[in-house]
Amino acid sequence: MPVTTREVHLVAWPKGEPRLDDFTIAERDLPDPGHGELLVRNIALSVDPYMRGKMTGVRTYTDPYELNAPMVGAAVGVVHASGDEDFPKGTVVLHQEGWREHALLTTAEVRPVNVTDSVPASAYLGVLGMPGITAYVGLVHKARMVQGDTVFVSGAAGAVGGIVGQLARLRGAERVIGSAGSAEKVAYVTGELGFDAAFNYKDGPVAEQLAAAAPNGIDVYFDNVGGEHLEAAIGVANDFARFAICGAISGYNATEAPSGPRNMGYLVTKRLGLQGFIVSDEMHLAGEFYRDVAPLVAAGKVEFRETVVDGLDNAPEAFISMLRGGNTGKMVVRLDGGE
Amino acid sequence: MPVTTREVHLVAWPKGEPRLDDFTIAERDLPDPGHGELLVRNIALSVDPYMRGKMTGVRTYTDPYELNAPMVGAAVGVVHASGDEDFPKGTVVLHQEGWREHALLTTAEVRPVNVTDSVPASAYLGVLGMPGITAYVGLVHKARMVQGDTVFVSGAAGAVGGIVGQLARLRGAERVIGSAGSAEKVAYVTGELGFDAAFNYKDGPVAEQLAAAAPNGIDVYFDNVGGEHLEAAIGVANDFARFAICGAISGYNATEAPSGPRNMGYLVTKRLGLQGFIVSDEMHLAGEFYRDVAPLVAAGKVEFRETVVDGLDNAPEAFISMLRGGNTGKMVVRLDGGE
Numbered sequence: 147m148p149v150t151t152r153e154v155h156l157v158a159w160p161k162g163e164p165r166l167d168d169f170t171i172a173e174r175d176l177p178d179p180g181h182g183e184l185l186v187r188n189i190a191l192s193v194d195p196y197m198r199g200k201m202t203g204v205r206t207y208t209d210p211y212e213l214n215a216p217m218v219g220a221a222v223g224v225v226h227a228s229g230d231e232d233f234p235k236g237t238v239v240l241h242q243e244g245w246r247e248h249a250l251l252t253t254a255e256v257r258p259v260n261v262t263d264s265v266p267a268s269a270y271l272g273v274l275g276m277p278g279i280t281a282y283v284g285l286v287h288k289a290r291m292v293q294g295d296t297v298f299v300s301g302a303a304g305a306v307g308g309i310v311g312q313l314a315r316l317r318g319a320e321r322v323i324g325s326a327g328s329a330e331k332v333a334y335v336t337g338e339l340g341f342d343a344a345f346n347y348k349d350g351p352v353a354e355q356l357a358a359a360a361p362n363g364i365d366v367y368f369d370n371v372g373g374e375h376l377e378a379a380i381g382v383a384n385d386f387a388r389f390a391i392c393g394a395i396s397g398y399n400a401t402e403a404p405s406g407p408r409n410m411g412y413l414v415t416k417r418l419g420l421q422g423f424i425v426s427d428e429m430h431l432a433g434e435f436y437r438d439v440a441p442l443v444a445a446g447k448v449e450f451r452e453t454v455v456d457g458l459d460n461a462p463e464a465f466i467s468m469l470r471g472g473n474t475g476k477m478v479v480r481l482d483g484g485e
Numbered sequence: 486m487p488v489t490t491r492e493v494h495l496v497a498w499p500k501g502e503p504r505l506d507d508f509t510i511a512e513r514d515l516p517d518p519g520h521g522e523l524l525v526r527n528i529a530l531s532v533d534p535y536m537r538g539k540m541t542g543v544r545t546y547t548d549p550y551e552l553n554a555p556m557v558g559a560a561v562g563v564v565h566a567s568g569d570e571d572f573p574k575g576t577v578v579l580h581q582e583g584w585r586e587h588a589l590l591t592t593a594e595v596r597p598v599n600v601t602d603s604v605p606a607s608a609y610l611g612v613l614g615m616p617g618i619t620a621y622v623g624l625v626h627k628a629r630m631v632q633g634d635t636v637f638v639s640g641a642a643g644a645v646g647g648i649v650g651q652l653a654r655l656r657g658a659e660r661v662i663g664s665a666g667s668a669e670k671v672a673y674v675t676g677e678l679g680f681d682a683a684f685n686y687k688d689g690p691v692a693e694q695l696a697a698a699a700p701n702g703i704d705v706y707f708d709n710v711g712g713e714h715l716e717a718a719i720g721v722a723n724d725f726a727r728f729a730i731c732g733a734i735s736g737y738n739a740t741e742a743p744s745g746p747r748n749m750g751y752l753v754t755k756r757l758g759l760q761g762f763i764v765s766d767e768m769h770l771a772g773e774f775y776r777d778v779a780p781l782v783a784a785g786k787v788e789f790r791e792t793v794v795d796g797l798d799n800a801p802e803a804f805i806s807m808l809r810g811g812n813t814g815k816m817v818v819r820l821d822g823g824e
Contacts, residue, residue, distance in 0.1 A: 199754070206754040207724065372749060385546065391752045406745025410711060413730045413761035415538070415545040420759040422752035 153216040153246030159203045163399045169462035176250045179229035186223035190268040191244040191479040193465040198398040219244035222267040240270045272476030273450040280425040281309035282435045284390035288421045289366040293318030301370035303331035305476035310368045311341050312448050323359045327471040353378040371396045377407035391422040451475030492555040492585030498542045502738045508801035515589045518568040525562035530583040530818040531610040532804040537737040558583035561606040579609045611815030612789040619764040620648035621774045623729035627760045628705040632657030640709035642670035644815035649707045650680050662698045666810040692717040710735045716746035730761040790814030
């Protein structure tokens, strides 16, 4: 039986911070799945910082979103009607047709996921999904963190940063330091997530707060933020420090080119290495990630919190809020029927 | 027979561009060499950009020069009186007690060098010395240049940059691009050194000139200059480009923090890697360098020009001129008796 579904469209390229009227909700009829197809009812949608880069109309490493068309993004859903007996109705799958209530997918476009008491479906959008792999690849393979390192991560209360800090601790970091954007987040980072120190970057100059939190400097910086944070990290870096450059959310809504770090000369004198990366290049490491991290999550050794917004109509607002730092942990949009 | 020698002292930390009166010439008596010692008469002294960093009174990766004391730096000299029969009078040696006419050294502090018709003693201050190793290590080990890369090097007419470009060509670069500070240098770089393209960075915005010279982008950047050059290189970099960050001479005389690259966001979207390095950390690669590069130099396959200034009294001026770009190829101070 065909369904009428609803989906979020981008209707204008946002200038600066996205506004609600840059988005609209459209309806679409989906046919019954053909052979090898699945009609999936989404139960949790991901909104992620990288999506802002797809709203510029400019191709970077990824194609921009088209206007007046459904946007892509990670989602977890339940098979509602199946054209493949290996994916019976009720199977929970991860796929990339988020921002909508239902999706018609081929079986090649989905991956079944294992939902348990300790691992909800939405975990595959966060700690066991793209954010988790991002944290792992950046920390282990790009920053090449080793036992005894002091590790600093910005956006430490976010979906990626919170995992970075916990993995650093589990892998023998000497000290783990985070920054976040509110007192509540700082308390979460040092409390629930077990960081050794954290600060609210809105409380004063990042350089001063970081220097106070890192009296012996830092060996690894995992950068989600860019801007002032990156300059501060360069400033306190120890010789031979390694930076995994994952994102620069501080500039995503910028309409003018931000000023760059004024202390780039330290790259030479401290022999710093900065390596930008994008997780989609690194999916050959996904197996290693799951082997290492999935048991830790199942055993409750990696905390993950979610900030949940209900309903497709609120997805644009969830996205805008996430860019402002309105989330603690992964920002997830829950749809009817999601747990 | 003891000698009275002359040496250059720093008498004040330069503010901004060093001035001649930041330096003075002092006399010193040196005794006859004891057992295991050599009295060396210097014939060629090196002045190098890194020395500016030792004139700040601040320890970075290296101790600052002391005021009113002889400065160190690479030099080639001839054994004048010997306390070790393995180093007879007349032996040509490389050592680190430059900025003076004679030096009293232990044999552990010198390395004999092989002077031939095609390889003058001063080559061990340049193409076969620290600048050559710097070029090799940065290109091969830090930027990990591979066949088919387009390589950009700033300061291309300098002691390091000229070797970088020639090594890149010999190792199969698709295209080698350089920047320099005069029309004469540009002609030298594209003529004698065989670069595919070069531009005078004083002729206009580096970003525009580099984009015109690199229509297919760049895969490797060897940075001697920093500042505007680094920003321009980030701007035209291809995905997965590797930058060896060797120096930032554009800022060495700066009295205020320079503005940084405004396009650091490209580190993520283009997955760029920037690696600062200092050659003194990399001396385990010196053997590999000599095996690879010395035969090329002996065979005339690597061009090296020198800008020669005569006399110890002119060493400060040679240094100041080098920081201004007054040299093409290696800046060398020749002393009496040097070829």
